[in-house]
Amino acid sequence: MQDLRAPDSLATQVFAALDPPRQPFDPDGNWSHRYHDLSTFNPKSKMGALTLRHQPGRQLRIVNYRLCPNGYRTYTTADLRCRQDLLSTPENWRMESKVSKHAQDNAYLNSGLVKKARVNEGVLTIQTGASQRNVELPGEYTCKWCLLDAVGRMARQATKAISFTLLDEYDEICPDQHIMARGALEVDTRGGTIQVSCYQHTGIGTMPGVFYVDTEGRVLVYMAGMQLLVLADPNGKDA
Amino acid sequence: MTRRSFIKSTGAAAGAAAILPVKSFAGSQQTDRRPNILIVVCDQMNLDAIAVYKTHFEHRSWLCHWVDTPNLDELVHSGVSFTESHSTNPVCCPARSSMFTGRFSLETGVVINNIGIDQAVPNMGQWFANHSDYDRVYCGKWHAGGPWNNPSVSGPRKIPGFDTLPNGPDNWGRHMDYGVSSSVEAYVRNHRGEKPFLAVAGFMDPHDICFWTGDLMKGQRRITDFFNIGETLPDLPPNLNYTFDEIWKSPVNYSDMEWQNYIYDYCRMIERLDRNVGRLLRAVQDRGDDTLLLFTSDHGDGVGRHSRVSKWHPYDESVKVPFVAYGPKLGIRQNVIDTTHLVSGVDIMATVCDYAGIAPPPHQRGLSLRPLLEGRSVPWREAVFCELQEVGRVIRSERYKFVMSYKKSAPDARKQLNESYLTLDGKASMFLPGEESRLQRVSGTMLFDMKADPWETRNLAMDSNYQGIIAEHEVLLAQVEKNIIPGREYTRK
Numbered sequence: 001m002q003d004l005r006a007p008d009s010l011a012t013q014v015f016a017a018l019d020p021p022r023q024p025f026d027p028d029g030n031w032s033h034r035y036h037d038l039s040t041f042n043p044k045s046k047m048g049a050l051t052l053r054h055q056p057g058r059q060l061r062i063v064n065y066r067l068c069p070n071g072y073r074t075y076t077t078a079d080l081r082c083r084q085d086l087l088s089t090p091e092n093w094r095m096e097s098k099v100s101k102h103a104q105d106n107a108y109l110n111s112g113l114v115k116k117a118r119v120n121e122g123v124l125t126i127q128t129g130a131s132q133r134n135v136e137l138p139g140e141y142t143c144k145w146c147l148l149d150a151v152g153r154m155a156r157q158a159t160k161a162i163s164f165t166l167l168d169e170y171d172e173i174c175p176d177q178h179i180m181a182r183g184a185l186e187v188d189t190r191g192g193t194i195q196v197s198c199y200q201h202t203g204i205g206t207m208p209g210v211f212y213v214d215t216e217g218r219v220l221v222y223m224a225g226m227q228l229l230v231l232a233d234p235n236g237k238d239a
Numbered sequence: 240m241t242r243r244s245f246i247k248s249t250g251a252a253a254g255a256a257a258i259l260p261v262k263s264f265a266g267s268q269q270t271d272r273r274p275n276i277l278i279v280v281c282d283q284m285n286l287d288a289i290a291v292y293k294t295h296f297e298h299r300s301w302l303c304h305w306v307d308t309p310n311l312d313e314l315v316h317s318g319v320s321f322t323e324s325h326s327t328n329p330v331c332c333p334a335r336s337s338m339f340t341g342r343f344s345l346e347t348g349v350v351i352n353n354i355g356i357d358q359a360v361p362n363m364g365q366w367f368a369n370h371s372d373y374d375r376v377y378c379g380k381w382h383a384g385g386p387w388n389n390p391s392v393s394g395p396r397k398i399p400g401f402d403t404l405p406n407g408p409d410n411w412g413r414h415m416d417y418g419v420s421s422s423v424e425a426y427v428r429n430h431r432g433e434k435p436f437l438a439v440a441g442f443m444d445p446h447d448i449c450f451w452t453g454d455l456m457k458g459q460r461r462i463t464d465f466f467n468i469g470e471t472l473p474d475l476p477p478n479l480n481y482t483f484d485e486i487w488k489s490p491v492n493y494s495d496m497e498w499q500n501y502i503y504d505y506c507r508m509i510e511r512l513d514r515n516v517g518r519l520l521r522a523v524q525d526r527g528d529d530t531l532l533l534f535t536s537d538h539g540d541g542v543g544r545h546s547r548v549s550k551w552h553p554y555d556e557s558v559k560v561p562f563v564a565y566g567p568k569l570g571i572r573q574n575v576i577d578t579t580h581l582v583s584g585v586d587i588m589a590t591v592c593d594y595a596g597i598a599p600p601p602h603q604r605g606l607s608l609r610p611l612l613e614g615r616s617v618p619w620r621e622a623v624f625c626e627l628q629e630v631g632r633v634i635r636s637e638r639y640k641f642v643m644s645y646k647k648s649a650p651d652a653r654k655q656l657n658e659s660y661l662t663l664d665g666k667a668s669m670f671l672p673g674e675e676s677r678l679q680r681v682s683g684t685m686l687f688d689m690k691a692d693p694w695e696t697r698n699l700a701m702d703s704n705y706q707g708i709i710a711e712h713e714v715l716l717a718q719v720e721k722n723i724i725p726g727r728e729y730t731r732k
Contacts, residue, residue, distance in 0.1 A: 039411055041450045047414045066418055068407035069391040074418035097421040099405060108392075109376065109404055113425035129428060131525040169417055172514035175307070180469070200468065204307045205510035207413070208468045208503075225504065226413040226447050 004185050004196075010040055011212070014221055014230060015187040020194055021234040025216035027153055028084075030055055033218065034233035035148070037066065039226050048073070050229060052148055058082040060090075062145045063103075071101050072108065078170055080146065086157065087142040087164055088150040092118035095170045115171055126171055135173060140164035147201070148229070151179065152217035155197045168205055177203030182210070196220065273371070273435045274569055275530040276591050277427060279519060280338065280439065281512055282331065282380060282412070282446035283550065284536035286324060286559040288509045291315050295322060295576060298477070302542065305473040306506045310517030311563070314534060318565035319575040319612045325635060327584045328626040329538035329550040329557040331446075334584055335383040338537070339363045341588030341603040343626060345670055348726035350629045351653060353386035357726035361600050363588060364400025367437055370597045374434050376426060378404035379419035379441030385730040388443070389415070395731040401439070412443030412508065420515035427522040427530070437591070442515060445508030448540055451501060452491060452548045472499035473506065476544045478694040485698065486644060486683035487553060487627075490546035498543040505542055520565070529568035531594050535584065536560040544694070553633050553642040553685065554695050558625055560584070564612050569594065571612045580611055581623040581635065602724060622712075624719045629659045634712045634719075640687045640695070641712035646679035657727050673721040684709070 004011050025031065032053040039047055048066035055061075060080045065073045080093035096114045098107035106112070116127045124137040141164055142150055154162065161180040168174050182198040199211040201224065209224020222229040286292075288302040291312035296303050314320075327337035332352045333344035339362045344350050348357035356362060362383075367373045377398050380388045388410055390396055392403045404422045406415050423440040430436050475498055493501065516534065523530045537560070541547025544556040551557065562582060564571055586605035592598065593607035604624075610617040625633040631644040648667035649655045658667040661679045671677055686699040686709055699705045 037414070039414065041411070045408075047408045047411070066407060066414055068405040068418070069389055069396065069403075070393065070405055072392070072405040072407075074406060074415075074422065076417075076421065097425065099418075099422055107425070109402060110426045110429040111404055111422045113421060113428065128525070131428075131521075133521065168511070168514045169421075172517055173309075174510065174514065178470075202468050202470050205507060205514055207507050207511075208470075225507075226411055226450060 004187050010043060010228075011210075011221070011223060012187070014043070014223075014228065015189050015196075015212075017190060018220065018230065019190045020214060020220060021216075021218065021231070022191065023234075025218050025234075027054070027149070027156065027217050028056060028058075032235055033148065033231055035222075035229040036232045037064070038228040038230060040223060040228045041226055043228060049232075050145065050148075052145070054149065058084055058088070060088065060146065060149060064145070065103070068099065072099055073101065074099050075103055076169065077103075078143070078145075080143065082146065082149075086150060086153050086159060086162060087140055088146045088153065089140070089142050090117075090119070090146060092116075093143070093170060117170065124167075124173075137165060137173070141167065143167045143170050145169075147179075147211070148219050148222065151199050151211040152213055152219050154179065154181075154199060155213035156217035166203060166206065174203060174205040177201070177206060179211075187212075272529065273373070273595055274566065275427075275430070275435045275526070275528065276373075276437045276594065277423070277519065277523060277530060277532045278437075278439045278587065278591070279442070279516060279532065279534045280335070280380070281442040281444060281516075281534075281536045283448065283538060283540045284445055284509065284512065284561055285539040285542060285556055286322065286561050288445075288506070289315060289320075289561060292322070292576075295578065300474045300476045302473075302502075302506060302509070305502070306509045306513075308510060308513040310513045310520055311534075311561075314516065314520055314532075314563050314565055315576065316574050317567060318532075318563050319572050319577060320561070320563040321580060321582045322576060322578045323581045323623075324535070324560050324562035325581070325583045325623050325625055326536075326538040326558050326560050327624075329552070330628070331382045331537050333626065334537035335381065338535070338584045338587045339383060341585055341599055341605045342726070343585065343604050343624070343723065345626060346602070346604075346724050346726045347383075348657075348728040349383060350626070350656070350659065352382075353730075354656065354728040355384040355730040358729045360726055362398065362400055363437070363591065364398055366400070366588075366592070366600050367595065367597070368400045371595055372434050373595065374430070374432075374436045375401045375438075376404055376436065377401040377439045377441070378423050378426070379406050379415065379439075380443050381441060385732055410443065412445065412447045412511070416442045416444050416512065416515050420518040424518045424522045427519065428525065435595075437595075440519060442512055444512040444515070445505055445540065447508055448501070448505045449549060451504065468503075470503070472496075473502040475499065475502075476542070476694070478544050478696050479546060481545045481696055483696075483698040484683070485685060486681055487551070487631075489549075489551070491541075491548050492546075493543070501548070502542050505540060523565070529566060531569055531571075531591070532565040533587065533590070534561065534563040534565075535587070537584070551628060553625075553627055553631065553640070555689075555693070558633065558635075564590075564608065566612075572614050575614075577611060579637075580619050581621070581637070582608060582611075583623050583625075622715045624716070632716055632720075634715045635689070636712065636715065638688060638690050639708055639712065640685075640689055641709060641716070642685040643716070644681050644683065645675075646681050670720075670723060670725045672723040672725070675717065675720055686712070
């Protein structure tokens with residue numbers, strides 16, 4: 001975990017450039033968080049964007065795109081119905097991936113795919129076209145990017161630690177995941193000094209990383225290995 | 240091994256030029272079936288980084304004891320894998336140029352990174368375009384065209400012979416590999432029609448580990464962010480603190496804790512890769528047809544062995560790569576871990592041509608693996624040849640690994656790319672097949688007994704008891720080198 005008191009640490013510099021949102025935040029309300037998808041190796045180089053849009057009733061839409069040559073992008077869009085719990089546990093979801101130049105364009109060269117998933121009594125069923133796969137999914141679980149919602153909820157409830165199974169993106173199982181609180185710190189930002197809670201995430205297929213959460217329960221920054229997500233546009237538009 | 244036995248075996252192996260592919264092709268069971276072909280190439284994966292290999296690599300320092308790879312395990316269980324699988328040149332571009340041409344990197348002209356394949360050497364896409372009706376598509380890392388990784392759909396960065404499923408951004412597995420797996424999964428699931436497909440998925444992982452060390456340019460930062468994560472960290476390798484002299488020095492001075500963190504992070508990248516491979520494996524399985532799936536890597540990573548990160552050097556952690564072939568409906572055996580046959584990335588071209596029912600391009604240096612995959616007995620090579628950086632050589636026989644190097648014509652070989660060698664009279668030269676004695680060598684020959692010393696901790700090159708072995712391997716090297724047709728770089732900016 002990077003030292004937020006060291007002036008040359010990347011985390012310190014990311015926060016120094018951040019203008020954090022000041023308005024109250026209701027995690028169960030209507031909200032959207034748009035993150036810049038950056039690389040810790042070259043933090044000024046934008047890789048893409050990731051947007052979470054939440055609606056009451058625990059509906060979550062997650063849109064992710066990454067930049068490709070010739071103006072193309074890889075898009076992944078997931079619509080999830082989640083439980084009201086700490087992990088924002090998805091009960092059923094539909095995800096669509098494709099390569100195209102714009103979100104509304106048809107998929108380029110056979111690259112479009114739709115998967116539908118549901119979890120019932122500890123069994124994950126994924127439907128891809130005519131194929132169906134059933135996988136045991138015992139215990140707590142969530143999808144990778146649901147964590148950007150879930151960790152904020154953990155911070156609001158001062159949760160110390162939680163263990164679960166992660167679905168990499170939306171369909172591949174990574175067991176033995178652990179998120180634990182690593183304390184709260186005051187950090188300097190463009191908008192002044194704020195307090196953030198630090199939540200460390202480790203597990204199978206997971207680069208050790210940290211979610212930095214504000215006192216309202218918004219994940220401001222996520223840093224893990226090469227990946228750096230920075231909240232750029234609270235209540236902004238979809239990617 | 241005697242010279243006679245090597246020549247007998249290499250008549251159909253490393254040395255023979257035009258004879259080999261015809262012989263190999265004619266020896267296979269030809270049918271009218273043209274299976275779909277999916278080649279999955281990852282970047283910088285060690286051979287021992289598949290969990291199911293625990294039974295073969297028992298020492299706790301092997302990576303198989305520290306990774307969770309259910310999909311790669313399933314692939315190994317469902318196909319044929321090789322534990323004596325080698326990169327042709329343990330650097331990204333050279334290795335990939337060999338995989339997709341069937342020629343040594345000396346011949347493709349791609350002897351270092353960030354340059355492109357000689358225009359006179361056809362790549363797999365071009366060859367299939369001209370000799371088959373396959374649909375050909377490439378997605379992800381290519382890095383055999385110039386100083387860039389991911390191909391464009393058009394323009395100079397398009398791979399000749401392949402359509403492109405664009406992916407990006409360049410360089411980072413964390414950011415692009417899910418795009419590769421989801422796009423290629425979709426392609427495999429959606430492809431219909433009379434024509435079969437030849438698809439390539441080029442993953443970046445676990446190459447991201449390269450950004451934990453190495454040189455930086457302006458604006459770049461090392462990723463190294465080691466901290467007390469509270470997880471069990473991997474054992475250190477027994478050869479972390481090697482002691483013998485060698486010329487390939489580039490050790491890294493990490494503390495034990497830093498090495499353990501480095502290896503821990505590397506293992507997580509392997510697991511991430513495994514999930515991406517899983518999507519492709521299931522897409523192939525769901526097709527229910529006779530699609531051939533090949534999985535391999537361009538080279539390995541140091542992971543602390545010999546105090547190394549990255550590749551570039553002659554040790555097994557750099558040179559050995561996983562290789563798995565899957566195709567139960569093609570007659571490829573299941574749950575076979577081949578621990579005896581020496582195979583190489585240069586074999587891929589001959590293998591896919593064999594399955595596609597077409598003759599491979601001329602001057603193939605590889606062998607079709609099809610007989611081995613189907614369990615047929617065939618004469619096989621007794622030694623495998625690897626290049627090292629621009630001018631180094633490795634000959635790996637069943638028991639020994641022999642390493643030597645010629646002298647570079649300039650410290651920065653990139654400026655002398657087509658004349659990397661230094662002759663005895665001090666002139667820069669291209670490689671001189673059959674006239675290697677005119678080239679200067681550097682001291683620092685190495686010989687390892689790979690059976691008695693699998694961690695490569697004792698260099699036997701100066702031991703008088705092994706001079707005969709060295710002489711035999713010099714002969715093997717000369718047999719390969721005399722048939723080399725040197726290539727020249729053709730870089731697409």
